[in-house]
Amino acid sequence: MTESVERRRAIDAATKLYLEGKPLDMSSLASSLGIGRATLYRHVGNRDELLATVLAEATQRTYRKAISASSGVGPALILDALERFLHAVDRSKPLRALTQREPAVFIRLALMPGAIEEVSARMVAEILAEQTSQGHLELALPAQVMAEAIVRICDVHLYAPLLGGDRAEIDTALDLVAILLGQPRVHAT
Incomplete structure (x- = not known):
């Protein structure tokens, strides 16, 4: 199964936060990606x-x-x-x-x-x-x-x-x- 573009974008954005030593906040991440939290959860889980x-x-x-x-x-x-x-x-x-x-x-x-x-x-x-x-x-x-x-x-x-x-x-x-x-x-x- 291939990974969706949206999932990859979310993982990459979360990875960037991690590498910068910043906390992962799902609401902020969803906002930065221009999607809702429910959509983010659908793509990457909790x-x-x-x-x-x-x-x-x-x-x-x-x-x-x-x-x-x-x-x-x-x-x-x-x-x-x-x-x-x-x-x-x-x-x-x-x-x-x-x-x-x-x-x-x-x-x-x-x-x-x-x-x-x-x-x-x-x-x-x-x-x-x-x-x-x-x-x-x-x-x-x-x-x-x-x-x-x-x-x-x-x-x-x-x-x-x-x-x-x-x-x-x-x-x-x-x-x-x-x-x-x-x-x-x-x-x-």
Whole structure:
């Protein structure tokens, strides 16, 4: 099914607000698009659905950038891509603005099954399957199952500050993923 022009316009306008660190107000968004709120809701669903779409697209862009910049093969490539992704998300000013303004909404959207988790798992599953098919990686579980586990491990550790921790625990997440991939990380002493 192709996306409607109106839906795309609304998502793009919401994305612009997100990237500028501004809150997403559905009434203001509808007004800026020259449509009514009911029409906006018909095109994009409710506010949480629209915000989840914006964040899922940002997640996909960030994964693609991290994967394309990564090097190595097998577990090394996957860990490099994940490390780049996790640090990019941790440094994201728009995401920081959103999580400071609406931590409970973000936790609900990012840590519960939905658009963001689906995109993350799909991106990780693709790189796992690619490395497996090229003979650089052997998985104990199907790529999709492994990807879902990796995403959940990374999310809990990346968003630790929102869950009561002091800071993102990126190294811990990467250490756990490395163990899952059968290649524990070596840390400089």
